[in-house]
Amino acid sequence: MLLSAGTGSYRVKRAMERAATALGMERHDASVGLTEISVTAHRGDNFRTVVREVYRVRVDASRIQALEYLARHLPKPCTAATLEAELDRISRTVTSRWSPWLNILAAGVACAGFSVLNRFPLADALVVLIAASCGQVVRRMATRRWLNQFGTTALAAAASSLVYLVVAALLGLTGLPGLAGVTDPGYIAALLFLVPGFPMITSILDMARLDFTAGLARAAYSFGLVVSATASAWVVSFLTGLTPLATQSALPGAWQWIAYVVATFLGVAGFAVMFNSTPRMVLIAASLGTIGNLARLAMVSASMPAQLGAGLGGLIVGLAAAPLTKRFAIPRITVTVPACLIMIPGTAMYRMMYWFNAENTVRALGFGVDAVLAVLAIAIGLAVARMLTDPAWTFARPIPSPHAFRS
Numbered sequence: 001m002l003l004s005a006g007t008g009s010y011r012v013k014r015a016m017e018r019a020a021t022a023l024g025m026e027r028h029d030a031s032v033g034l035t036e037i038s039v040t041a042h043r044g045d046n047f048r049t050v051v052r053e054v055y056r057v058r059v060d061a062s063r064i065q066a067l068e069y070l071a072r073h074l075p076k077p078c079t080a081a082t083l084e085a086e087l088d089r090i091s092r093t094v095t096s097r098w099s100p101w102l103n104i105l106a107a108g109v110a111c112a113g114f115s116v117l118n119r120f121p122l123a124d125a126l127v128v129l130i131a132a133s134c135g136q137v138v139r140r141m142a143t144r145r146w147l148n149q150f151g152t153t154a155l156a157a158a159a160s161s162l163v164y165l166v167v168a169a170l171l172g173l174t175g176l177p178g179l180a181g182v183t184d185p186g187y188i189a190a191l192l193f194l195v196p197g198f199p200m201i202t203s204i205l206d207m208a209r210l211d212f213t214a215g216l217a218r219a220a221y222s223f224g225l226v227v228s229a230t231a232s233a234w235v236v237s238f239l240t241g242l243t244p245l246a247t248q249s250a251l252p253g254a255w256q257w258i259a260y261v262v263a264t265f266l267g268v269a270g271f272a273v274m275f276n277s278t279p280r281m282v283l284i285a286a287s288l289g290t291i292g293n294l295a296r297l298a299m300v301s302a303s304m305p306a307q308l309g310a311g312l313g314g315l316i317v318g319l320a321a322a323p324l325t326k327r328f329a330i331p332r333i334t335v336t337v338p339a340c341l342i343m344i345p346g347t348a349m350y351r352m353m354y355w356f357n358a359e360n361t362v363r364a365l366g367f368g369v370d371a372v373l374a375v376l377a378i379a380i381g382l383a384v385a386r387m388l389t390d391p392a393w394t395f396a397r398p399i400p401s402p403h404a405f406r407s
Contacts (some may be wrong), residue, residue, distance in 0.1 A: 001063065001066075001087060001090070001091070002015055002064065002067050003032065003035075003037060003054050003069055004057075004058070004060075004062040004064075005055065005058070005059070005061075005063040005064045005067065006057065006058055006059035006060060006064070006198055006199070006202075006275075007064045007331070007333060008202040008205050008206050008209075008214070008333060009033075009200070009206050009209075009211050009213075009215075010156065010205070010209050011209065011331065011333065012030075012032045012037070012207065013030050013032060014071070015026060015067060015068065015071035016030055016039065017030075018071045018072065018074065018076075018319060019071060019074065019083060022074040022078040022083075023079070023080060023083070023319035024043065024079060025041045025043055025405050026042050026043050026044065027041070027042035028040075028041050028042070029042075031213060032059065032094065032211070032213070032214050033213055033214055033309040034199075034214065034217035034218055034221055035053055035054045035055070035057065035217075035329055036051065036052070036053050036054070037051070037052050037054075038050075038092075039052075039165070040049045041053075042371065043192040046118065047312070056146075056149075057149065057199070059198045059274075059275045060275070060276045061275045061276055061277040061278070061331075061334040061338075062094050062097055062276050062277065062281075063090065063276070064331050064333070065094050065096050065278065065281075065330060065331055065334060066090045066094045066273075066332055067090060069329065070086055070087075070090065070176050071121045072234065073211075077247075079285070085383055089171055092192035096276055096313070096337070097276055097277075097278060097279075097391045098273050098276065099262070102273060103136070103140070103273060103274060104133050104136045104137055104140070105133060105270075106136075106269075106270040106271070106273035106274050106275055107133055107135070107193040107270065108128070108129035108130065108131075108132040108133035108136070108193075108270075109129060109133050109137035109266050109269070109270040110129050110192070110193055110204075110266075110267045110268075110271050110274065111129065111131075111132035111189050111190050111191075111192050111193050111267075111270075111274055112125040112126070112128050112129040112131070112189075112266075112267075112275070113262075113263040113264060113266050113267025113268075113270065114128075114189045114192045114342070114346065114347075114351075115128045115186060115189035115263075116259050116260070116262075116263035117260060117263050117264065117267070117293075119190060119244070119343065119348055120145065120186045120189060121186075123171070124186030124189070125186075125189075127164055127167045127168050127171065127186060127190070128164065128187075128313045128327035129170070129188045129191045130163065131160045131161070131163040131167060131169050131187065131190035132160055132189075132190045132191075132192075134159055134160060134163040135156040135157065135159045135160030135163070135190065135194070135394030136193060136274075137159075137189070138155055138156045138159040138160075138193075139152055139153070139155075139156040142155055142156070142173070144319060149227065149238060150152060150224055151228070153180070153194055153225050153229050153232075154228045154229065154231065154232035154311050155230040155232070156229075156235070156237075157191050157194055157229040157232040157233045158232045158236050160187070160190040160191050160194075161187050161190070161191065161233050161236040161237065161240075162236060162240075162265075163190075164186065164187040164276030165187065165236075165240050168186075168187075175399055187233075187237075188233065188346075188347050188350040188351070189347065189377075191229055191233055191346075191350060192346040192347070193274070194225065194229040195226070195229075195335065195344060195346040195349065196221070196222040196225040196226065196339075197271075197340075197344050198275070198337050198338075198341075199219075199221055199222045199225075200219070200222045200344070200375050200379075200404065201216075201219045201340060201341075201378065201379045201382065202218055202333070202337065202377070203217075203219040203338050204218070204219075204376060204379030204380070205217045205335045205379060205382065205383055205386075207331075207379075207391070208379075208383040208388055208393075209287050210244045224347055227353075229273065229350075230350050230352070230353035230354075231353060233255070233296055233350055233353070234353050234354055234357050237354065238357070256394070257294075260293070260294060260297060261290060261294065262293070264289055264290045264293045264294065265286045265287075265290045265332050266286075267342045268285050268286040268288075268289030268293075268339055268341070268342050269283075269286040271285075271286070271338045271341050271342070272285045272335075273285065275338060277334060277335075277338065280330070281334050281335055281338075282326060284321075284324055284325075284330065284335045285334075285335040285336075285339045288317045288320055288321055288324075288335060288337075288339040289317065289338065289339035289340070289341075289342050290319075290357070291316060291317070291320060292313040292314065292316045292317035292339060292343070293313060293343055294372055295312065295313055296309045296310055296312065296313030296343055296385060297309075299312060299313075306345075306370070306374065307370075307373045307374055307376075307377045308377065310343050310377040310378050311377035311378065311380055311381040311383070312336045312381060313340070313378065313381065314340050314343070314378040314379065314380070314381025314382045314385070315381035315382070315384055315385050316385070317336055317339045317340055317381070317382065317385070318332075318336055318381060318382045318383075318385020318386060318389075319334065319385045319388065319389065321335055321336045321339070321385075322385070322389040322390075330356035332386070336382055337382075340378045340382065343374070343378055344369075344378065345370060345373060346372050348367040348368070348370045348371040348374075349367070349368075350362050351363075351364075351367045352365075352367040352368040352371065353385060357368065367397040368391075386392070
């Protein structure tokens with residue numbers, strides 16, 4: 001259940017270990033991938049191995065919180081029947097916290113925030129909100145029908161790009177000065193709700209724990225989703241003439257920073273709602289994201305390298321999250337990852353694919369390297385913050401158990 005909710009393999013293993021100990025197992029070994037778990041439990045001279053597959057990869061922050069709380073507060077004495085009953089209760093009661101229309105609007109708001117942060121004109125942000133929301137509708141419909149996830153991502157990207165083109169054209173016909181100047185590059189901001197930021201960052205966190213089985217699988221999955229979205233967007237741009245060439249529009253003076261604050265807060269909140277976070281998680285994640293991203297933007301404005309700024313932004317988010325998540329009993333990953341997604345340069349990923357297909361390999365590699373290094377820096381910042389505040393990450397000791405492990 002934890003794996004299907006999208007958390008990292010470290011948390012899955014810790015929760016299973018706690019349950020195994022509560023049930024009287026003397027030893028518990030697990031190998032956790034992206035969609036499979038292999039477990040061997042030992043009691044005396046007896047052991048049993050079970051393999052289980054997860055059929056869908058998604059993110060559900062509310063379910064992660066409920067399962068984490070159960071794993072840390074298992075009833076005593078704990079029997080298999082008691083544990084099964086608790087898991088059944090969570091399956092029944094922890095469902096979607098937000099209505100479908102709010103989930104759809106959240107995708108649009110998150111992408112509109114990206115649009116403002118990338119300094120696209122405000123008219124572009126309005127069109128981005130509409131286009132991304134329509135893309136999220138397509139993704140939800142395809143997901144309910146169990147379509148292939150890579151195909152679903154491609155369909156959603158194509159839908160968002162086409163809606164952006166149509167709405168921009170209709171606004172252009174109005175002749176209004178503020179709405180008729182919608183620019184082509186804004187369409188890539190309408191696709192950023194498809195960037196798999198959660199598995200991207202958790203893959204690096206898994207590898208920081210030396211769990212390469214799960215980390216590499218999550219990285220490959222993230223790469224596949226990025227390729228699906230960018231390839232679909234490129235096909236639409238090729239057929240319609242949309243181009244993701246850079247364009248920037250700055251507000252005067254302090255208004256630009258006010259726009260950054262609002263865009264970051266609402267953008268992170270949009271991602272948190274898409275991840276089915278609780279209202280408290282949404283507020284904490286949005287606040288942390290605003291602090292971290294503003295610090296990053298200030299450092300970049302002061303001529304600091306963008307990757308270093310992203311890493312320090314991730315570190316700030318991780319350090320600030322430590323006391324808050326402990327105070328409110330919230331799994332740290334459910335607020336730190338959404339808070340950092342707003343820092344991922346998703347536009348660079350789409351421009352990479354565009355320039356590859358335009359046979360300009362040098363520019364394509366430049367955008368690709370920028371995107372990869374930024375994601376790595378953010379995840380490294382989160383990992384360092386975790387090592388500084390969590391002894392379980394600082395030291396490579398095995399999980400303690402009241403039973404002596406047999407060799």
